Amino acid sequence: MSEPAFDADALIDAMPPLIGLTPLEGARPAVKLHLEIAVRLARLVVDFPLDDDSEPAPVFTP
Amino acid sequence: MTAPLHALSAHELRAALIGGKASAREIVEAALARIGALDPRLGAFTDVTPERALAKAAEIDAKRASGKTLGPLAGAPFAVKNLFDVAGLSTRAGAKINRERAPARRDATLIARLEAADAILLGALNMGEYAYDFTGENVHDGPSRNPHDLERMTGGSSGGPGAAVAGGLVPIALGSDTNGSIRVPASLCGVFGLKPTYGRLSRAGSFPFVASLDHLGPLARSVADLAASYDAMQGADAADPAQSARPIEPAAPSIEAGIAGLRVARLGGYFARGGEPAAHAAVDRVARALNADRTVEFPEAERARAAAYLITMVEGAALHADRLRTRACDFDPDVRDRLIAGAMLPGAWVVKAQKLRRWVRDRVGEIFRDVDVLLAPATPTRAPRIGQKTFMLDGREMLVRPNMGLFTQPLSFIGLPVCAIPLWSEGERLPIGVQAIAAPWREDLVLRVARALERDGVARAPVGEPK
Numbered sequence: 098m099s100e101p102a103f104d105a106d107a108l109i110d111a112m113p114p115l116i117g118l119t120p121l122e123g124a125r126p127a128v129k130l131h132l133e134i135a136v137r138l139a140r141l142v143v144d145f146p147l148d149d150d151s152e153p154a155p156v157f158t159p
Numbered sequence: 160m161t162a163p164l165h166a167l168s169a170h171e172l173r174a175a176l177i178g179g180k181a182s183a184r185e186i187v188e189a190a191l192a193r194i195g196a197l198d199p200r201l202g203a204f205t206d207v208t209p210e211r212a213l214a215k216a217a218e219i220d221a222k223r224a225s226g227k228t229l230g231p232l233a234g235a236p237f238a239v240k241n242l243f244d245v246a247g248l249s250t251r252a253g254a255k256i257n258r259e260r261a262p263a264r265r266d267a268t269l270i271a272r273l274e275a276a277d278a279i280l281l282g283a284l285n286m287g288e289y290a291y292d293f294t295g296e297n298v299h300d301g302p303s304r305n306p307h308d309l310e311r312m313t314g315g316s317s318g319g320p321g322a323a324v325a326g327g328l329v330p331i332a333l334g335s336d337t338n339g340s341i342r343v344p345a346s347l348c349g350v351f352g353l354k355p356t357y358g359r360l361s362r363a364g365s366f367p368f369v370a371s372l373d374h375l376g377p378l379a380r381s382v383a384d385l386a387a388s389y390d391a392m393q394g395a396d397a398a399d400p401a402q403s404a405r406p407i408e409p410a411a412p413s414i415e416a417g418i419a420g421l422r423v424a425r426l427g428g429y430f431a432r433g434g435e436p437a438a439h440a441a442v443d444r445v446a447r448a449l450n451a452d453r454t455v456e457f458p459e460a461e462r463a464r465a466a467a468y469l470i471t472m473v474e475g476a477a478l479h480a481d482r483l484r485t486r487a488c489d490f491d492p493d494v495r496d497r498l499i500a501g502a503m504l505p506g507a508w509v510v511k512a513q514k515l516r517r518w519v520r521d522r523v524g525e526i527f528r529d530v531d532v533l534l535a536p537a538t539p540t541r542a543p544r545i546g547q548k549t550f551m552l553d554g555r556e557m558l559v560r561p562n563m564g565l566f567t568q569p570l571s572f573i574g575l576p577v578c579a580i581p582l583w584s585e586g587e588r589l590p591i592g593v594q595a596i597a598a599p600w601r602e603d604l605v606l607r608v609a610r611a612l613e614r615d616g617v618a619r620a621p622v623g624e625p626k
Contacts, residue, residue: 109503112502118487119487127492127493127496128496131499134561135501138464138469139504142511145459145515151517151518152514152517153513153514154371154513154517154520
């Protein structure tokens with residue numbers, strides 16, 4: 098089953114009230130571009146298989 | 160002495176001071192004159208602190224006159240990216256908004272430590288707004304300009320530090336590096352830059368960007384200066400909760416040890432493609448000089464970079480959430496629009512990214528069982544032109560601002576210590592850097608390699624004389 102297409106404009110319309118941002122129409126093309134880059138990169142992260150018990154590293158000790 | 164004071168390293172300045180060939184006051188006056196002459200064109204400084212510097216110089220000259228032992232950085236002028244707190248200055252972090260902050264009441268920990276070693280603070284340096292930048296451009300303060308070609312970028316976000324050191328305004332500067340912001344300007348400006356292990360140096364008194372990934376560190380024109388300043392800044396600081404409990408492990412004593420016995424390999428795969436030929440040729444040259452004939456793979460480098468990218472977007476957006484709500488028009492639009500996008504991303508992505516971070520760390524730890532130092536390009540290109548928005552990499556047009564960190568980002572993601580080492584090819588008027596990378600807490604190894612390359616003439620960091 099293929100994933101539904103990501104609609105950046107819909108997110109840009111929906112999110113500002115939730116996070117308290119005033120819509121900046123002039124910023125829409127750039128925000129959209131950055132969202133699309135993030136979605137492409139997120140796929141690399143989200144698709145990577147990790148065990149349920151793998152620990153995040155919020156306070157990181159190399 | 161033939162070289163002018165501004166062209167000397169911190170070590171040479173200390174020797175001149177001890178030998179009575181120059182006073183600390185003369186050193187400071189020479190640096191202030193150099194700043195006065197060149198900074199209007201370089202855009203490196205946002206604040207110069209001459210009174211403070213002259214007072215410190217007087218203190219050092221009095222110390223010498225009374226026969227007291229001088230600190231390891233005695234008489235060395237330095238300056239700091241303007242996200243470091245400097246007592247009496249508003250910590251602007253490259254932002255218009257931050258100029259309204261009350262002046263800092265005390266210096267950042269690392270400034271205090273360099274001054275305890277008798278270095279002399281000369282002021283604060285230009286940077287990309289809120290450190291979300293790889294170009295060195297700043298819409299409020301103007302760009303910092305590359306001393307080797309004023310029409311070219313310094314790289315960022317520590318653009319002022321890159322310009323100040325490469326331009327001979329100071330021998331040492333401090334920057335920050337979340338995804339490459341010390342190593343990118345070091346590469347583009349042709350200076351040495353050290354991003355220490357995550358948690359090694361105190362971040363207290365610096366304006367944050369991404370708490371999970373922020374590092375502070377030095378840039379310098381000589382490896383000895385890089386090591387001496389790094390050593391002077393080590394040590395526990397209760398004011399930084401992210402700092403690791405490590406003892407002070409001085410690196411300077413071993414930088415002359417050479418490469419004998421070191422197992423050096425180059426990184427393949429992700430790190431061996433994607434840059435312009437000059438970036439990979441620089442790694443070839445360093446690998447030949449170090450007899451590094453092995454290639455190893457960094458596990459899931461592209462995913463590591465992606466994860467660092469997402470963590471940066473989300474943590475950066477969280478840090479600036481209130482300012483985005485109330486002061487959106489006062490941001491640099493290039494920064495603001497990335498932050499707004501970051502504010503819209505799902506939290507689950509970041510949790511997964513942080514899990515991947517631990518996974519990558521564990522796998523890379525296995526590589527370091529039989530390799531001491533890894534090599535990779537520092538930037539995919541030499542310095543782009545100021546204002547350039549895109550470049551062609553691997554046949555694809557890509558944005559400059561987020562992609563100058565292609566090769567730095569996977570490494571800082573897991574906190575490895577890295578030294579950016581500047582190389583110049585024959586007849587080329589712009590440098591490009593190579594990263595030497597070691598296991599956590601082995602800054603000594605990357606500095607040893609950098610020094611061996613500097614001693615053999617493979618790496619160098621000449622003072623730029625802007626035309």
